[in-house]
Amino acid sequence: MAALAGVVRRVRAFAGQFLLLGVLALVAALLVTGVPRTADRLAEQGLREHVAERPAAERDLTLTAAELPAGGGGVVAPVTATRGRELDTLQAGLPGAVREAVQSRWFLAETAFGRLTGPDLAAKNYLVVTRLRAAPGVTGAATLTEGRWPAEVVGAGQPVEVALADDTARKLNLRAGSRLRFSGAGGEPVPVLVVGVFEPVRTGDGIWNTLPSALRVTEPAGDAEPYEMVALTSDAGLDAAIATGVPVRFSWRYRLGDLDVADLGAVIDGVRRLERTPPGGLSVTQAVDVPLRQFLDAVSAARTLLAVIAAGMFATVAGLIVLAARLAARRREAEFALLVARGGAPTSGARRSLAESVLVVPPAAALGWLLGRLLPGSTAGTAGTDWLVLVAAVLATLALPLATLGSSALPGGRRDLSGRRAGGRRLTLELLVVALAVLATFLIRRRGLSPGSVDPLLVSVPVLLAVAAAVLVLRLYPWPLRLLGRVAARMRGSVTFLGVAGASRSAATGPVVVVVVAVATAAFCGVVAGGIEAGRDRTATTAVPASALVDGERLAPDTGAALQRLPGVRRSTPVLREGALRVADARGVDAGLAAVTVLLVDGPGLAETARDAGVDVSVPPVLRAGRSPGPAPALVSPGLAAELARAGLDGTALVTLQGYAQPFRVADTAEGFPLVPPDVDRFVVLPWQALPEPVSAGLDTPGPVSSGPGTPGSGVSGPVPTAFLVAGDGFDVEALRRAGDEGQRRYQTGGSFAAGERPRGAEVTTWRGARQQLGGGGANGLLVFGFAAGAAGGAAFGLLAVAFAVLAGARTRAQVLSRLRTLGLSRRQWRGLLLVELTPLVAAALLTGALMGALLPLLLTPALGLAAFTGGEPVRVAFSPGLVGAVLAAGAVALALAVTVETVNNRRMRLGEVLRLGEGS
Structure with missing residues (x-):
């Protein structure tokens, strides 16, 4: 007890030194425990955010049965309810990790599109096609604004009861009580009665994430095109339609959401295995594996980087503990020398230091361990760190005794004389550190590592190099x-x-x-x-070499002027981008090369638009050139340029853009270019302003000369833009989208052009949005x-x-x-x-x-x-x-x-x- 009291007195006498050692031991234990815990919490939070912001198609796993006539002959059987009960069976058959990750699930049964007729539609001269859909659980995701939900029992000779979304009913002049007729889907005509109108409780509910949507009607693309809609019915109502021989499709959709970072690899492998070997008779539709793999790669890279940073931090804290121990031992040299002079053993000072250190350092390390476990996070983040805390506490406890043993100078002696020569041990240690740093650097460059992997060599190289650099500087410093x-x-x-x-x-x-x-x-x-x-x-x-990109299918050339009239838009320039095009020789014969992506830009316009938007874009001189005789100069990817040279086509080759053959020659090469996706390594960039006379594909005579993009039936021929780049500030994104949609509509309805299938809506991507994403x-x-x-x-x-x-x-x-x-x-x-x-x-x-x-x-x-x-x-x-x-x-x-x-x-x-x-x- 007296000995313990003496230790306590000495600790109190040198409280500042032991406080510093204790704080450093606490920090070391806190870092060892808290950093993995915090990293695990942030990774799990990032996974939830990453999955939540993905579109429904990238979160859902859908199993679909082929669309076949499921009935006929007028015999009504409970087909829909029977297939709906397969939700449990199919989920049980999913791979284990995928099955555990299922957060929500839905069953859907629907007919093929059929013609819908009735007095209320005829009153407005509406041409409408619809699907009859049964989706159990929809009644809990919507509220009725009129009427009731379809009955669960349909009597013989009774019409099929349906409910419509409020937006659909309002646009098509329908209401509760409207009588309709469903026909043309391959079966007999089916009488239909609208019994209810509903609004969704939450439009983001997963039950509505189906195409076509049950919440809105799809507008016709042009004249003689129908409206497309979905009418919800009960299982019994759909069975009645199936009994007439209407083709029907069943699908079971599982939304993955209960995910852990540790299980992502198994989930990805399970989804891909299911896609390769789907259950019998079903097809699998999924886009889950791509975003999950992207996130897993990002987390692996972040953890590797965090390991490198943590190694530097831990090495710094360890160095500080050594410095604190050396400083404390040096301050007490006279005390330890006096112990030896009074007959004590040479290790008596170290034993005394050990007793004092045991009283301070382990409790401080335990407190740091406890604080680390109190940080927000999961216990998975601290798995395997307890033994590291124990090792750190033991080493920190031994630092002071070892420093006492290593203090060989006489009390009060000078350690700072510049004439002191380094001893052999120190020189050997310094040379060893430098050699290890050089060897580790050589190995990591020679051996290589899998990106995102955590390797002991990788995390030790930064510390070794920093220590070796410090040793060399200290040798050269005097x-x-x-x-x-x-x-x-x-x-x-x-x-x-x-x-x-x-x-x-x-x-x-x-x-x-x-x-x-x-x-x-x-x-x-x-x-x-x-x-x-x-x-x-x-x-x-x-992705967006300007302030914003308005992207569509084909836009009327005057869309650029319409965009510039919008508030906040100062400049615009057209762009044409098409993929999977074939390269031909000067005669138009396919050259036998793999497909390429072709980008058509107005070189000067692109440079001015990017400069006006404050975006750093370098437009090569070859894309700024004006029109000259012969093929247009092109910027080509290096691999494609080599193939063209081997085929003898680097001087003249043809690509067909929107039906016009465009001759070009290889004038320069580049590894990449704005608007060319990073994963595309075969591309041709042509200057719009330098294009020669457009030639209709398959014809021997050139078409009319065009100084820019053309529009059907306008007297100006040539390719038309598929997108526009705009420069400006404070513009309205929705206004840009509406201008793009209007441009597509004008192109499809202008001149003598006959509209094909309905174009997708224009998409607007801003530079800031792409950067924030x-x-x-x-x-x-x-x-x-x-x-x-x-x-x-x-x-x-x-x-x-x-x-x-x-x-x-x-x-x-x-x-x-x-x-x-x-x-x-x-x-x-x-x-x-x-x-x-x-x-x-x-x-x-x-x-x-x-x-x-x-x-x-x-x-x-x-x-x-x-x-x-x-x-x-x-x-x-x-x-x-x-x-x-x-x-x-x-x-x-x-x-x-x-x-x-x-x-x-x-x-x-x-x-x-x-x-x-x-x-x-």
Whole structure:
């Protein structure tokens, strides 16, 4: 008990030192426990957000039976209800991981489209086709505004009762009580009675995510085209229609939502296996695997990056613990030497330190472990970390005893003399560290890694390189200072000379190494974050090289002028993009090459629109050229250009655009171009303004000359735009979409052109929207957490290491200052002396760390899989002027902190006593 009381007294006597050790042990345990837990929580949250923002088609797994006549002969059988009960059976047959991930499910049965007639429709001269659909559960997802729901029993000779959405009924002049006739779907005519009109409780309910939609009527594309609608009926009503021989289709839809990141791989494999081997007689429709695989790749890359950052953080904290232990052991050298002088064993000081450390460090580590487990997250995030906390606590506890054993200098001896030569052990250790860093870097570049994988070698390379760089800098650091000392010796005044002389002594080796590792970690986070942001900008620019893209099928050429008349739009330019086109020779004979994507742009217009929108787009000179005799110059992908050269078609080749043969020649090559999807590696970009006379495909005579896009029946022939790029600010996206739809309508109804099938609605994509989609949701929360923690932690730990560097030589400087103050040194001169002494050391450490942080991404980026965060665009690491500003700001803060720490320390030590009691003169 007396021994324990003595340990407690000593801990209280050196409370500041043990408090620092305890706090560092707590931080280490908190990082080991809290970082994986937080990362797991952010990954799960990102998965929920990623899945929730996907369209229904990318969340649903649909099993569909072939559309066949399911009845006939007038015999009514409960077919619909029987097939509906297969929801349970089919779900039980799904792969295990997929079955567990099912969140919601629906059964749907519907007939083929059939003609719908009746007095109310004839009154407005409406031509309507409809599907009869039974969807159990729909009554709970809608409220009636008129009438009732269809009856569950249909008597012989009774009409099929249906309910219509309010929007459908209003547009088609229908109401509860309307009598109709359903015919033309392959069976006998069926009488239909509208008994109810409803509104959905929530339009986003999954039961409505079917095509065609039951909530709205599809407008006709042109004259003689029908309205398309869906009428909801009961199981019995659909059975009555089936009994007449109407073709029917059954589908079972399962929405995946109960997903865990750990099970994503099994879910993806299960879905793909089900698609390859569907249940008998059914077809599988799904687009679930693509977004889940994208998210899994992004999470893997984020976790790899977080592991690299965490390794730097843990190494920094470990270095700080070693520095704190060395500083505490050095302050008590006289005490330990006195123990030995009084007959104690050489290890008596270490045993005393161990007893004191056991009293402080393990409880602090336990508290850090507890705080880490209290952070929001799941227990899966802390699985396997308890033993790491135990190891960290043991090592932190042993740090002080080992530092006591390793302190071999006599009490009060000088450790900062520049003439000291490094011992053989230290040189061997330094050479080993440098050799390991070089070897690890060589191996990681030579061996390679699977993108997104976490590898011990990968996470150790940044720390090894930072430590090796710090060791080399410390070896080179005194030489330029000695030369500077010779210059300072010839200068008037003693402040510069004494400061440079103090700076040339390598007394702060440990703190410098820790500062370099910490700053390298923070700089690495900043450089990689900047590279990802730049990659996202390039991806957004590739998709939308302007303020917005109005995309459709074929738009009337005057759509550009209509767009420019909208508020906020300053400029527009046409674009034509078609895929899966064949390349022919000059005679029009297929060249036998694989299909290509062709992009037609107005080169000068694209450059001006992009510049007006503030988007960085480089338009090659070949696309700015005007019309000249011969084939149009083209920008071609390198692989396709090589194929054309081997086929002898690089001088003249043909592609057919919208029925017009366009000759071109290879004038330049490029790996990519805006509006060409990143996964397309065979493309041709043609300048619209340089096109020769368009030639109708299959004809030997050229068509009329066109100076731009043409419109059917307008007297101007040639290809017409499929999209328009616009530049502007503050425009209304819906107004752009309406202008695009109107342009499609004008094209389909203009001149002598006969409308084909209904075009899809125009789509508007803004540059800001494309950029926000890349930077929001998914695994980006995990990525932001890693960057924020790495940058903030690296900066804070680096400043703490600077404080250790100041404290390491504080007693020696205090003795010198005591003497110089008696010789007339003022406080201002003393601060100048301290700044001159510390500035080279701080500058060397910060610059080395910043340089390593900037170089590390060049070595590690290929192995980190960062393209998962940029939409497939490779992340290019480039010099950032902001890094220089950050280093200068960090240097200023570090020097201010150093002066503050030195001032506080001198006041605590009382310089008069240092001068009187100091033995180091």
